Amino acid sequence: MQAFDAVVVGAGPAGLNAALYLVRAGFKTALIERNSAGGQVLSTSEIENYLGFPKGVKGYELADLFSAHADAYPVQRLRGDVVSMESTEENGKMHILHMQEGEDIKARAVIIATGAGNRPLGIKEEQMYKGKGVSYCALCDGNFYRGLDVAVVGGGDAALEEALYLSRIVNKVYIIHRREGFRGTQIYLDKIRSMPEKIELVTSCVVDSLDGEPNLKKVVVRHVQSGEKREIAAEGLFVYIGHVPNAQFAPAELERNEQGFLITDQEMQTKIPGIFAAGDIRAKLCRQVCTAVGDGATAASSAIRYLEHLNA
Amino acid sequence: MAIEVNDANFDAMVLKNELPVLVDFWAPWCGPCRAVAPIIDEISKEFEGKVAVCKVNVDEAQAAPSRFGIRAIPTLIMFKDGEVVDQVTGAVAKDNILQMINKAF
Numbered sequence: 001m002q003a004f005d006a007v008v009v010g011a012g013p014a015g016l017n018a019a020l021y022l023v024r025a026g027f028k029t030a031l032i033e034r035n036s037a038g039g040q041v042l043s044t045s046e047i048e049n050y051l052g053f054p055k056g057v058k059g060y061e062l063a064d065l066f067s068a069h070a071d072a073y074p075v076q077r078l079r080g081d082v083v084s085m086e087s088t089e090e091n092g093k094m095h096i097l098h099m100q101e102g103e104d105i106k107a108r109a110v111i112i113a114t115g116a117g118n119r120p121l122g123i124k125e126e127q128m129y130k131g132k133g134v135s136y137c138a139l140c141d142g143n144f145y146r147g148l149d150v151a152v153v154g155g156g157d158a159a160l161e162e163a164l165y166l167s168r169i170v171n172k173v174y175i176i177h178r179r180e181g182f183r184g185t186q187i188y189l190d191k192i193r194s195m196p197e198k199i200e201l202v203t204s205c206v207v208d209s210l211d212g213e214p215n216l217k218k219v220v221v222r223h224v225q226s227g228e229k230r231e232i233a234a235e236g237l238f239v240y241i242g243h244v245p246n247a248q249f250a251p252a253e254l255e256r257n258e259q260g261f262l263i264t265d266q267e268m269q270t271k272i273p274g275i276f277a278a279g280d281i282r283a284k285l286c287r288q289v290c291t292a293v294g295d296g297a298t299a300a301s302s303a304i305r306y307l308e309h310l311n312a
Numbered sequence: 313m314a315i316e317v318n319d320a321n322f323d324a325m326v327l328k329n330e331l332p333v334l335v336d337f338w339a340p341w342c343g344p345c346r347a348v349a350p351i352i353d354e355i356s357k358e359f360e361g362k363v364a365v366c367k368v369n370v371d372e373a374q375a376a377p378s379r380f381g382i383r384a385i386p387t388l389i390m391f392k393d394g395e396v397v398d399q400v401t402g403a404v405a406k407d408n409i410l411q412m413i414n415k416a417f
């Protein structure tokens with residue numbers, strides 16, 4: 001079994017930064033990722049609010065920069081999916097990670113930085129139209145809708161930002177949002193409101209059903225108060241209604257909030273000594289690249305303090 | 313490594329291949345495509361001689377994706393004897409891809 005001082009699970013911004021801090025502090029560190037490094041940043045078209053990039057930066061470019069920075073130090077990169085973990089007593093606490101394939105990995109300290117995935121709409125046609133109209137990545141699939149009409153569901157920054165991205169490619173974008181007001185940042189809203197012929201706001205509505213054969217042709221929305229239905233002719237439906245935490249593998253003893261995000265103290269420490277969490281996986285207000293990177297540094301610093309204490 | 317396939321050789325490499333073929337429709341600017349790429353390469357090694365693994369860059373080949381109604385990438389399609397056996401969209405786990413491959417045997 002491979003053994004490390006510290007293992008970081010998930011190579012998004014939080015995990016990459018945590019690994020960077022740990023390895024620079026001289027600890028033998030592994031970074032486990034099931035896909036390739038970058039996390040959600042890889043699926044973001046343009047990031048305009050990460051300090052240091054006044055002209056904005058493409059998601060994949062930022063992901064590559066993050067990854068190259070971690071690779072400038074001897075971080076042990078492992079590819080694989082962590083399916084469960086447990087803690088044992090072996091000269092003090094030891095954490096064992098079970099992998100989908102291959103050998104277990106053990107470490108004195110573990111940082112969980114597995115981020116979040118898309119929250120699905122939860123209507124019955126969703127699965128059927130996946131890849132046939134329903135998408136969770138405007139950057140990936142937007143090009144297939146060149147010149148067509150599409151809808152975006154959601155009212156937060158991700159929805160607004162991706163609606164703006166789509167508006168440059170498609171004929172028309174409808175933004176379907178269940179409330180009257182938007183949570184998203186004012187600057188996106190101002191841009192959107194300045195082009196009413198290109199982007200139409202469909203507020204206080206939820207997606208009721210989807211229709212079309214074999215591909216999506218029609219999105220039926222329902223007004224949340226009146227119950228009145230309206231058909232929107234759209235060939236694409238891009239879903240940005242929030243996140244679900246990737247925390248299935250984490251020990252059941254860890255505290256979670258009602259949506260399943262992991263609860264830590266302000267130093268990223270969970271209830272189990274030696275297990276820390278960082279980034280979007282945590283219960284917190286602001287889920288962004290900058291806060292993920294910050295959490296990663298804090299979690300690594302806590303882990304370093306913990307490891308030094310063990311070695312003392 | 314997976315074989316790069318374009319519109320000109322798609323029929324020969326995919327539809328007329330004697331082996332079952334896994335095709336990955338992708339593009340260089342697509343994050344989730346890059347996320348699954350290492351899994352596709354792993355599979356091409358593990359199934360060498362049993363499954364042909366091909367990649368179609370949708371920026372360079374447009375006819376093949378539109379023939380199969382591709383509207384999202386990455387889309388993975390499993391072919392056997394020129395017929396579609398199964399397909400999935402998005403950055404799925406390796407397990408899902410292995411299940412799809414199994415359907416061709």
Ligand SMILES: Cc1cc2nc3c(=O)[nH]c(=O)nc-3n(C[C@H](O)[C@H](O)[C@H](O)COP(=O)(O)OP(=O)(O)OC[C@H]3O[C@@H](n4cnc5c(N)ncnc54)[C@H](O)[C@@H]3O)c2cc1C
Pocket residue numbers: 009010011012013014015032033034035036037038039040041043044045046047048049050080081082083113114115116117158161162246249278279280281287288289290292
């Ligand atoms: C469309 C969109 C637009 C956005 N726009 C912005 C923006 O403009 N500005 C901004 O600051 N933020 C933006 N964000 C949010 C930002 O991307 C996230 O807050 C940030 O990526 C969180 O980083 P993370 O490291 O916590 O998690 P993630 O980025 O989610 O990374 C987690 C990683 O862990 C891996 N993983 C998960 N489970 C396992 C497992 N069991 N085993 C192994 N690996 C695993 C995943 O594959 C992933 O690579 C956007 C997000 C989206 C989806």
